[in-house]
Amino acid sequence: MNITIRKELPEDYSKISLVNYLAFEKEFNSNYVSENGMIDSIRRNKIFSNNLSYVALYKDEIIGHIIYLPCKMIFNKKPLLCLSLGPVSVLPQYQGLRVGDKLIRESLMNIKSLKKYIAVHLFGHPNYYQKFGFVDSLIGESSTVISDIVPLNTPLFTRNIIQDDLDYLHDNYKRLYGNVDLIQLFEKDLMSFVSHSPSIICEMVIDKDKNRIGYIKHKVGETDTPLLLISDTKDNYLKLVRYLCDKYDKSQVQVPNHEDSIIYSYLKDYHQKHINNVYKEGMIFNISNNVEVNHYIQKALKTKKSGLIINSSELDLVL
Incomplete structure (x- = not known):
């Protein structure tokens, strides 16, 4: 199965919206509103670019999508430019075929080459995201x-x-x-x-x-x-x-x-x-080998506690 990954284009927006609707409608009856609302909000961010949003293509048709939100993470009271991994969606008939894996790996590779962001944060399942380099049990x-x-x-x-x-x-x-x-x-x-x-x-x-x-x-x-x-x-x-x-x-x-x-x-x-409490799903991936971020990760792993996160598990509030 020949899957290609490329940056999203404005003419892709309606197809991406449909992919998110079909990908999430069974699990969350109203998540079409939430996921697509979040994606639209991210695109309106002044520092957003299509370097942070990618589509998966099969036979020239969009079958998957991934997007990242620019944000600041506070390390020792110092703001650093990071990303929060947003929705990853794949059409139901292509789920289980590693389309999501390919989206995550290639998009992270492209983002790392920008040398602009120090880390990527997300809420997700440790058993799935650790293989991409994310470390779990970080967020208090x-x-x-x-x-x-x-x-x-x-x-x-x-x-x-x-x-x-x-x-x-x-x-x-x-x-x-x-x-x-x-x-x-x-x-x-x-x-x-x-x-x-x-x-x-x-x-x-x-x-x-x-x-x-x-x-x-x-x-x-x-x-x-x-x-x-x-x-x-x-x-x-x-x-x-x-x-x-x-x-x-x-x-x-x-x-x-x-x-x-x-x-x-x-x-x-x-x-x-x-x-x-500790969100076991809280994860972070240091994509820049930043010493300060490495120190934060090690400290968080030892203490099982870091900063307070307000609503980051809720896709309805863009942080």
């Missing part, structure tokens, strides 16, 4: 279960995210999570804060005078474990937590948090239980 996740927040004395409301929210969201995200989030947003892009899937809700919480209280992102039916909370002050952050408790009749909420984050200081006066 921290969260805090909090209860007994002071009740609200005024009602709060929600609305959709709009363009005018972008500076507020991006700047406060960086302020709250910039020193603990392993992967950070590269550009100010509203697509990073809106949902691309019907299973994810993203909303701005406001007061009766339409002042922003903050931003909430959570899965449908999982309101007590929000994926992301953003606010501009401690008081407003606590109002977000209380809002979730009241609206969904919850006695406690588990929020993304880290011992070194500002949010940790916000919650210290409340009853809480801090949790440190």
Whole structure:
């Protein structure tokens, strides 16, 4: 079977969209929205180029696709240019024929030759990705279960995210999570804060005078474990937590948090239980032999813990 790999072209977009739909429709009923929404968002990134997106061809027909997201990884508080491996899709009738293997190997080879990126990060199955050079069990996740927040004395409301929210969201995200989030947003892009899937809700919480209280992102039916909370002050952050408790009749909420984050200081006066977990699926591949990245990998392997990753397991938020 003669499979060729080449960079994607603009005229490929509709065919790539169809490949993703057919590849994921059985496993995830709504993933067509999520996967293609993510791909469209990546293409709008100002530093994206077709060097980061490839198609697999068989008899001149596109049967597979792979894409990488430019991002910054924070190593010892220093931002370095990296990539996050996005969806790898293969048409169902060609799955199991190593088309995905060929896409990954050849695209990584081409990207490595650019000598621009130091590493590639992904969430995936260790048994599959180790053969490409990825090392598993690297990514730590921290969260805090909090209860007994002071009740609200005024009602709060929600609305959709709009363009005018972008500076507020991006700047406060960086302020709250910039020193603990392993992967950070590269550009100010509203697509990073809106949902691309019907299973994810993203909303701005406001007061009766339409002042922003903050931003909430959570899965449908999982309101007590929000994926992301953003606010501009401690008081407003606590109002977000209380809002979730009241609206969904919850006695406690588990929020993304880290011992070194500002949010940790916000919650210290409340009853809480801090949790440190490790995503076994978190993996990283050093494609540049960067000494700092090698040191990070070795340290992470020993401690089973690294920085906090917000939502990186969710393709709906582009990081």
